Amino acid sequence: MTDRHEGGCVCGAVRYVTRGDPERVSLCHCAWCQRRTGSAFGTEAVFKHTNVTFTGDTLRKYRHLSDESGRWLDQHFCGTCGTNLGLTMEAVPDIRSVPAGTFDDPGWLKPGSIPFRHIFLRSDHGWSEVPEGMERYEEHFRP
Ligand SMILES: [Zn+2]
Numbered sequence: 001m002t003d004r005h006e007g008g009c010v011c012g013a014v015r016y017v018t019r020g021d022p023e024r025v026s027l028c029h030c031a032w033c034q035r036r037t038g039s040a041f042g043t044e045a046v047f048k049h050t051n052v053t054f055t056g057d058t059l060r061k062y063r064h065l066s067d068e069s070g071r072w073l074d075q076h077f078c079g080t081c082g083t084n085l086g087l088t089m090e091a092v093p094d095i096r097s098v099p100a101g102t103f104d105d106p107g108w109l110k111p112g113s114i115p116f117r118h119i120f121l122r123s124d125h126g127w128s129e130v131p132e133g134m135e136r137y138e139e140h141f142r143p
C-alpha cells in the first residue's frame with residue numbers, strides 16, 4: 001500500500017494524496033451528477049476515508065439533503081476556483097470519493113485492474129458510449 005498518487009484543483013490552492021487503489025470508480029449518469037459536473041456523467045474514484053489526505057486551503061462544501069432518504073451528501077470544492085473535489089455521504093461514512101480527472105496523471109486508473117461501474121444509466125442521454133465489458137447498472141449497484 002505504498003502506491004501514492006497526487007492531485008488537486010485547477011488553481012493549486014488545494015492538493016491531495018491518495019494511498020493504494022480505490023475500491024472502485026463510479027461513473028454516475030444520474031441527473032444530479034450531470035448537473036453538479038455540468039457533464040455527461042460524474043467520474044468518482046471511491047477510496048476508504050483514511051486513504052485520502054488533503055493539504056492547502058480548507059475545502060468548502062455544499063450539503064445536499066436527499067428528498068427520498070433525508071440523509072446528507074456533501075459536495076467538496078475549492079473555495080477559490082470551484083473545482084469539484086469529491087463527495088462524502090452520511091449513508092456510507094467510511095468512504096471518500098475523489099473526481100478521477102483531478103489527479104495530476106489520471107491515467108493510472110485503469111479499467112480491468114480496478115472495478116469501473118457505470119451507474120444510473122436510466123438517465124443517460126447517449127452523449128458517450130459505455131465501452132464493452134464494463135459493469136452497467138440502470139440504477140445503483142446496491143439495490
Ligand atoms: Zn482551486
Ligand SMILES: [Zn+2]
Pocket residue numbers: 028029030031032033034042120
Ligand atoms: Zn450520480
